[in-house]
Amino acid sequence: MPPINQFFPPCPTFVEQHIPDLTGRVAIVTGATSGVGFEAATILYSKNATVYVAARSPDKASKAIATIKDSPECAGSRGALEFLSLDLSDLRSIKASASEFLQRQDRLDILIHNAGVMRPPAGSKTNLGHDLEMGTNCLGPFTFNSLLLPLLRHTAASAPKDSVRVVWLSSFIEYGVVREGFAFDEHTGAPAILKASMENYMQSKVGNLFLASEMAKRFGGDGILSLSVNPGLMKTELQRHGPAIQGAIMGVVFKPPRYGAYSELFAALSPEVTASKNGAFIIPWGRFGPIPAHIKMALSPMSDGGTGGAEKFWAWCEKETAAYR
Template sequence: MSRFFDTLRASGIALADILYTKPTYTEADYPDLTGKVAIVTGSTSGIGLKVTEYLLKQNAKVYICGRSQARLDTVVGSLKTQYPNASLGTLAFDYSDLATIKPGLQTFLDEEKRLDLLIHNAGASYMGNEHKTVNGFYNCLQVNAIAPFVVQKHLDDILIQTAKASPPNSVRIVWLSSLAIFWAPGKSGLQLEDVNFEKTKPTELLCYGQTKSINYFEAYVWGLRHKDSGVVSVSVHPGLIRTELTRNANAFMKKIVHSFAADVRYGVYSVLYPALSPDITTEDNGGYFIAYGKKGVPRTGLPEMASGKEGEKLWAWLEDITSDFN
């Protein structure tokens, strides 16, 4: 814990500024989204569900994602009750099984000609040393970092195509990172020689923190590799929010969340600032945003590492391990 606070101070960040700030961009500021199409992953509960509601209020067409079609249908039924005129679609695939992603996204790619907003919201906490997926990765690592990379690869073309036919800076990718990057291993927040903790013993904070650092790198490196695409790619720490993500957390983390966490709508304010604000442009590519609607500062050195050999090495690793699921 002391290393966490030391890292915060080294980055010039006061914890109070993260936990106790007022939202800067809220419902009254959101634009009309008629004609816009969005995908929100992990959208059957928590921040993802609430983000979906706010986008529907602004007349966007939203595709929600989840593991179970039955669960998705239940959520759609509930949303339709609240918003009878809502335009909703569902995409069923399981982040714990990478082979399900491509066929799960095919429905969207067959039906839609545009994608204006992609929010990588789905996430999982660390569930113990024995919990690995059918693909051989720790569930936390795969759900938080590897699966979003696969989803992104399948949606790159339609995002870029949309950006070329849309007003500048209006097509965006938002990757949900976390304050947990300050707990991530090493100077870069990555354990590049042992990302899946095969040689070293993982802990909850190290494993989860590394996945959130990877999300920061994904946002940054995607922007570098697609700098002429017209698409904005950023990451966001949504704040300490009460969601189901902590259901598998240890007692200490649950106590912290219970004591300090904000209502889920504040997480929405954090996410929809970089997703919708006119203040954000491609000049912000790779940017890190914090609660509740501010440009933030990541760990000291992370931007330089993301733009250097660490970013290249991570991207190459992600490309290699996901090549069978393109």
């Protein structure tokens, strides 16, 4: 079970009043039309950032942008809010989305991979045949991230030290994962599709932790910080496929989405996050947290005594997305 202080974390210490003016800085928040992403985009815009609401639905994005602009906390913002069409479940469309952004901006300071899908109907697939959770939660963000990497590097070359950051959404990785933390199909080398729906979802969340760690190792030398985040227990649209009783309980017990935004924005903006913390795992509502020992083993290559799981997963993502980058 997850540590009790992740179920019932202390009050957040990095909130709106701690975030500096973000004039001139550019951020992308995927899945920002509702829930945690919406709250993160709202706070960033209120601090004068240029924020791209990256989502599938233009109508939902338009409503979200209007709501943010009309909110009292954003009155007088000198930032900008823009829609960026992005469907992470369709690898074939992501290059066009990244190209559109690259045509419109010459910098990218913050990239928050917030969007995801949780426990869709059993057997759900992307249009290319990948498991829907693994495709949407890992392969899509990996592709988008790869296409934006040159701009992240370019921005880091002149931006303040440690300010260019990529945030990958993980979860309570102590709970609901297979015994080894991540399972590969022994015949194909691909991530196994697990029968238990929560284990299958959690495997994609461990995958995001793998990607954050590997990105930190590979591109930390370019001045880019990459972190994974357990945003915390909240009631959001992510649970829309769950049973009604689950939703009712969550509505009483769980925190509102803004608390999850505090977790994300600690990773994206806190001065406590420095190069020495690159690859760290952030827990609610904005603290450095431990990685379970069996998952931590996968972050190290076999040559260093680890299992090499993170390297293997990165290589699989590279292979599966090569044609779309």
